[in-house]
Ligand SMILES: [Fe+2]
């Protein structure tokens with residue numbers, strides 16, 4: 001699912017920015033759904049803490065979706081209603097790994113989005129996304145910690161994370 005955009009795409013029009021924000025919104029919907037489900041089905045003493053954290057993530061992802069759809073509306077476009085597909089697994093570790101991979105992709109995209117917003121002079125929009133990005137990086141840290149892995153470096157243009 002990686003290839004929806006070129007990570008180096010820097011100069012975008014406002015229309016293109018709205019399209020990209022709609023991809024972000026689809027990812028936020030995906031995150032809401034997966035955190036709603038995973039937080040409830042993760043069981044066992046080892047996963048109690050992370051299950052609570054995932055419940056908090058679910059609520060934060062909803063906040064993100066609201067902020068992003070407001071920005072799309074501000075750009076004169078219609079917010080999408082379609083989530084990215086949600087992967088499921090019966091294996092707790094695998095669920096957490098899916099979440100971590102999604103957060104990596106989200107972070108990579110929001111970093112691009114901030115640069116694109118700034119290139120367009122949309123500084124307030126960039127600021128909104130920065131606030132979201134802070135929480136996404138917290139999610140990434142929570143998941144990496146629960147999995148006992150290092151926080152992936154997603155600063156490389158493509159595939160810098162897992163996989
Ligand atoms: Fe989010």
Ligand SMILES: [Fe+2]
Pocket residue numbers: 031057061103106135136139
């Ligand atoms: Fe997140």
